[in-house]
Amino acid sequence: MESDGSGHVGPTPVETAGHLLARIREGGLHVRRKKKTFRLASSAxxxxxxxxxxxxxxxxxxxxxxxxxxxxxxxxxxxxxxxxVESFFNWRSRWVLMEESQHRFERLAAELEYLVASTPADELTQDRLRPIFDEYQGVWARQSERWLQDRRTQAAQPGGH
Structure with missing residues (x-):
């Protein structure tokens, strides 16, 4: 823990990086499981x-x-x-969406691991970690928006749900 100068004690950048990497890995595991489920349902x-x-x-x-x-x-x-049933659940589209999200999480984790490995601990700052966190949030935002867009498109089609 380190002080930000105002007396507030917060996590060090290395601790923040570790926490962020754990969250990214959790996101990757989540989309990998969902991708497998949607792929199996679509294929079956x-x-x-x-x-x-x-x-x-x-x-x-x-x-x-x-x-x-x-x-x-x-x-x-x-x-x-x-x-x-297939057009209602749209498993294939959801499977592809999970594939895209999985790729983004893996790329983001690699970028974070490289940043931590290539930056001396005393030079790793919250400001350097912020873009990676923002991209992590962006992956979830894009995934949610695409899912909502797919659902809206289906609902607008004749016989859509």
């Missing part, structure tokens, strides 16, 4: 949609059997439902 839905679509097409080709034709039509309905 695409594969399921493809399988059901292919199966319904094949089954509809067997028109002589009423049961199969009915099953084929049911599968087409399920594919339509899955398409609606």
């Amino acid at each position: 839905l695409k594969v399921l949609t493809l399988l059901l679509s292919a199966a319904s097409t094949i089954i509809l080709g067997l028109q002589d059997l009423d049961f199969w034709a009915g099953l084929g039509f049911a599968l087409v309905a399920v594919v339509t439902l899955l398409g609606a």
Whole structure:
């Protein structure tokens, strides 16, 4: 802890850098987990949609059997439902957004680690750390704005939610 001259004792720049790096790493872990979840959901839905679509097409080709034709039509309905679910949750877009955020957090962590490693402790100041903190905040702000923008775009489309 060091005094800022006014008697206020606060963390040293090195302590601030350590705290900021921990926050950046936490952000990176968060978006990595979310990215994995969204990627899996997006991929599973695409594969399921493809399988059901292919199966319904094949089954509809067997028109002589009423049961199969009915099953084929049911599968087409399920594919339509899955398409609606995917467009509502938009997992692919969210997955890509997490990928972008993960990259930004990793780059930011590397910049901070380099700054701390290349700057003597007595020259590391809060002012030198501030741009990295501002960029950290910017990553979250861009992510939130993009998510809201995607939701607004979906809501404005016919049948949007």
